[in-house]
Amino acid sequence: MSEKIRxxxxxxxxxxxxxFRSRIGRDPRxxxxxxxxxxxxxxRLQQFPADMVFTDLQMPFMDGIELMTEIKNRYPYLFVLILTGLDSTSQAVKAMKAGAYDYLLKPLDFDMVERAIETVCAHRSAFRSHATPDDAQRRGFSFENIIGQDRKMFEIYEKINQVAQTSATVLITGESGTGKELIAAAIHAKSSRKDGPFLQVNCAALSDGLVSSELFGHEKGAFTGAVGQKKGLFEQASGGTLFLDEIGDISMTTQVALLRILELGVFQRVGGTETLRADVxxxxxxxxxxxxxxxxxxxREDLYYRINVVSLQAPPLRERTSDIPLLANYFLDxxxxxxxxxxxxxxxDAMELLCRYQWPGNCRELANIVEHAVVFSRNRMLSPGDFPELLRQPAQPKSSVTLTSPSTTLADVEASLIRRVLEEKQWNLKQAADALDIARGTLYGKMEKYSIRKP
Incomplete structure (x- = not known):
């Protein structure tokens, strides 16, 4: 019999x-x-190593969000689900931002509870094949060196598994420091090319003159300093995967050469005439x-569509708050x-401060902050005083809406905010809903309510 879920x-x-004990506890699993x-x-958690925690939001002395924060600090691998009444859904959204895996409405629908448990179990088992028990206890599970158990990350993992089984060209987008290179490496590790080389290059770090030579190689005498023949990355990565980071920074000339490779599968070294086949x-x-x-x-538009066959977006750290304790403990290790x-x-207090910060530099910034704290700490526990002053400053609101007159209503403010976000996102409803932190269906409803239409 398999191990029971606690x-x-x-x-x-x-x-x-x-x-709850009567309904859920009767299941032998x-x-x-x-x-x-x-x-x-x-x-209870000291004696009962739970796999997931359901907690009511409104409790005396220590409410659900405070409990969840403390759990995430002590047991970052735990999945925490919040229970709330219909009149406290705004607090539930706050709990999601603070790191809750999901929330359920009271009175409980036990069919929904069982589905939530099944989802958590599926996500939990997906990690078990990629982590050692020691890893699991220290910082949660990881997926091909990607650390994260936020719902957004599970979507990324599922897409990696699907994309890896194909030969399609992939474009990974996202802010700096979100781990795009880890996603690329995971796709390679899951693919049929996993035994071949995985090579990567930061295109932004190379001058226009060096990019072509680095990618395609060059012949002796092709330019000043070319004292011998050099194989480029497309040759070196033969049979494997080539990861081009910061692809948006390459010149138009290099874009033409890349387009030729994607269309015909061939290229030439700089200064050469021999046509070589690219198997990458x-x-x-x-x-x-x-x-x-x-x-x-x-x-180039044609190159954009060639490299954007499959698109993956790495979520910023501020949108996967529940992963901050996991990552912070990983970097601390x-x-x-x-x-x-x-x-x-x-x-x-230190963990609460980390979870509240907006992280414009994402995971890379978090790593730097933890390293700074380790360098300057003189105690056994890292405290807010060990962090840089910038992190300890009061958080600034992301945006504000100006009340144009004393008669402005809450509905006016909400409609104005929705319209402005839609304009900023160029009327991309999915991106606007994500920015507003609401479901797309909710956004549709509010657009109808306020008669908001795309111009």
Whole structure:
């Protein structure tokens, strides 16, 4: 018989605890424990290593968000689901931003509860084949060196598995520091080319003169300094995968050569006449808006469509808050080993500060912040005082809406905000819904309500 899934249910109402244990605990696959307060839940977790926690949002002394924050600090691998009433859905959204895996409405629909458990179990088992038990206990599970158990990351993992089985060219988009190179490496590792080479180059770091030589190689005497023949990355990566990072920064001349490879599968070394066949899987990445670059004639339209056969978007860290404790502990492990310091973890205030910060530099910035804290810390626990001053400054609101007159209503403000976000996202409804942190169906409804139409 397989190992049972351990579930901790937390609610200050004893009746709810009894009902949950009765309904879910009767399933032989699950082992259920209950607690009637946040403090009791933390004590119970010391003896009961749960796989997931369901907690009521509104509880005395320690509410659900406070409990979840403490759980994420102590057990970052745990999946936490929030329970809330219809009148507190705004708080549930706050809980999702603070790192909850999902939320369910009370009174509980146990069919929905069982589906939520099944989803968590599926995601949990997806990690088990990629992590050692020690990894799982320290920082949660990882997927081909990508650390994250936020719902957005599961979507990425599923797409990686699907894309890896094809030979399609992939374009990975996302802000700087979101781990686009890890996604590319994961696609290669899951593909039939996994035994071949995986080579990557940052196109932005090479001058126009060097890009062509680096990618396609050159013949002796092709240019000043070319003292011998050199094989380019397309030759070196034969039978494997070539990852071109910052593809949006290559020149028009190089774009033409890349287009020829994608269309015909052949290329020539710089200064050469021999036609060579390219046997590589191409993955590209950029933090630029290539669609806009095409419109502005800075990137070839035909090449854009060739490299954008499959598109994956790496989510920014601010949209996967539940992964911050996982990543922070991972980076702490790394820098603690390098420094030789005996640092045990983060204080609750320190972790709350990390989860509240907006992370414009994403995972790369988080790594730098943790390294800074390890360098300057003199204690066994990292505290807010160990972080740079920038991180400790009060968070600034992302955006604001000006009230134009004393008669402005809340509906006026909401309609104005929705219209402005839609304009900023060029009326891309999915991106606008993500930016507003609402479901796309909700956005449709509000557009109808306020008679908002694309010009």
């Amino acid at each position: 579930i901790l249910f937390v609610d200050d109402e004893p009746a709810y605890c009894r009902i 699950f082992l259920v424990e209950t607690a009637q307060s946040g403090e009791e839940a933390l004590l 899987r191409l993955i590209c990445a950029t933090n630029r808006d290539l669609a806009r670059a095409v419109t502005e004639k800075q990137f 790394r820098f603690r080993a390098l420094s030789g310091k005996q640092i045990e973890g983060f204080t609750a």
